[in-house]
Amino acid sequence: MNKRRSTVTVLGLGYIGLPTALLMADNDIKVFGFDISKDRVNLLKDGTLPFSENGLKELFEHVKQKNTFQATTQLVSSDFYLIAVPTPQDHGKADLIYVIKALEMIEPIFQANQTIIIESTIGPRDCEDVLIPLIQKWKKKFHFVHCPERAIPGNTLLEMVHNDRIIGGYSLACAEKVGKLYSHFVKGPLHLTTPVVAASCKVMENTYRAVNIALSNEFTQLAEELHFNVWEAISLANRHPRVNIHEPGPGVGGHCIPIDPWFFVGNSTGKSLIKLALEKNASMAEYVFQSIEESIRIYQLKNPIVGILGFAYKKNVDDARETPAEPLKRLLEKKYKVLITDPFIKQPFISSEKEVLENANLIVIVTNHDHYQKIDFAKHTQLKIIYDSRNSLTLSQKKSFKGQYVALGNTA
Numbered sequence: 001m002n003k004r005r006s007t008v009t010v011l012g013l014g015y016i017g018l019p020t021a022l023l024m025a026d027n028d029i030k031v032f033g034f035d036i037s038k039d040r041v042n043l044l045k046d047g048t049l050p051f052s053e054n055g056l057k058e059l060f061e062h063v064k065q066k067n068t069f070q071a072t073t074q075l076v077s078s079d080f081y082l083i084a085v086p087t088p089q090d091h092g093k094a095d096l097i098y099v100i101k102a103l104e105m106i107e108p109i110f111q112a113n114q115t116i117i118i119e120s121t122i123g124p125r126d127c128e129d130v131l132i133p134l135i136q137k138w139k140k141k142f143h144f145v146h147c148p149e150r151a152i153p154g155n156t157l158l159e160m161v162h163n164d165r166i167i168g169g170y171s172l173a174c175a176e177k178v179g180k181l182y183s184h185f186v187k188g189p190l191h192l193t194t195p196v197v198a199a200s201c202k203v204m205e206n207t208y209r210a211v212n213i214a215l216s217n218e219f220t221q222l223a224e225e226l227h228f229n230v231w232e233a234i235s236l237a238n239r240h241p242r243v244n245i246h247e248p249g250p251g252v253g254g255h256c257i258p259i260d261p262w263f264f265v266g267n268s269t270g271k272s273l274i275k276l277a278l279e280k281n282a283s284m285a286e287y288v289f290q291s292i293e294e295s296i297r298i299y300q301l302k303n304p305i306v307g308i309l310g311f312a313y314k315k316n317v318d319d320a321r322e323t324p325a326e327p328l329k330r331l332l333e334k335k336y337k338v339l340i341t342d343p344f345i346k347q348p349f350i351s352s353e354k355e356v357l358e359n360a361n362l363i364v365i366v367t368n369h370d371h372y373q374k375i376d377f378a379k380h381t382q383l384k385i386i387y388d389s390r391n392s393l394t395l396s397q398k399k400s401f402k403g404q405y406v407a408l409g410n411t412a
């Protein structure tokens, strides 16, 4: 007998929802991809991806052949509803407005025994205190799971398939049901637990990273006072088998690491290591700005024209959410003419790389896209200072450049 295939409606076709939907569809699950944006759905119907991500184009092409994915602005009743909508930070809490809107849209088509999966990152007790009580009011038998997404932009597909997944079920049966669904496209181990553990675990992961980056940023400031090369020191310290210090930089961007830790500490008034770390990271743009000012003073740069290389929040992605380039741009623009370029970002204020390289007499590397390691800075003779907030230039780039090269955390 031919067993009926499960159907899944994915709500939110963004950086997480779309790759998840396509992975499921590629594994012969029938997937309806719902988004409130008609433009996004029309793009997908026309066979175009709304953003780029490693391997996503190939996966999309494959799924098109199989005909298992359908983009739609009409919500379709399915065995599973997977919610992957944004949860911005609102006064220290996850703003559940889009998750709640998604649930309100599901309610009229929801049938008994269907399952709701929340992949959006939410606060530790949001399932128990807000979302589950809301679904209980529908008075229908439901299954519910919180399975926070854990894939990193730039390597999303590989991580979605190979990372461990934490499946927090309203009951063990709920978790098992969703575990079975995920086992069709996830090769990593699946861990069954409760929603509050799943949510806390996700926020802890990003908090660990935020605090670790803050520590490396503090080491950077110490290195500049004590005159040692922080990059060399960190890489040597990391040779220790139990040490993994992260990298310093101009600040922390993206939709997760500067935001999620607030879900733990947003409401606390007491002393908090987590809060301090978030503030330290957020202060790095100002610190980098002051360092640039100092370089302009020391090297007596006349009529500075500042060129920012990189606007994305991290290397090789086309995502500028919460990018540290934004506060730095604002600070620099108050005093100087600023030109910004990024091969991945399309915004009205983005100039061509040629224009920036040919006009700036001071370059600030904000995002360390691999591509920048191929630039021959030496041939732009008007360029007097390179300020590298990521310590990203190659040795040969540094050697050939005849102006002043300054790296964050290396005044040795």
Ligand code: SAJ
Pocket: 121, 149, 150, 151, 152, 153, 205, 206, 209, 213, 246, 247, 248, 249, 250, 251, 252, 253, 254, 255, 256, 257, 260, 313, 314, 315
């Ligand atoms: N950054 C540093 N120093 C570092 C590492 C990162 O300054 O050593 C900066 C980056 O430049 C960037 C920001 O931090 O501006 C965040 O980048 P990231 O690569 O650390 O993280 P995200 O936000 O792209 O993805 C994270 C991941 N979480 C963890 O690695 C614990 C990902 O697995 C999550 O799925 C994602 O958050 C999320 O959605 O929560």
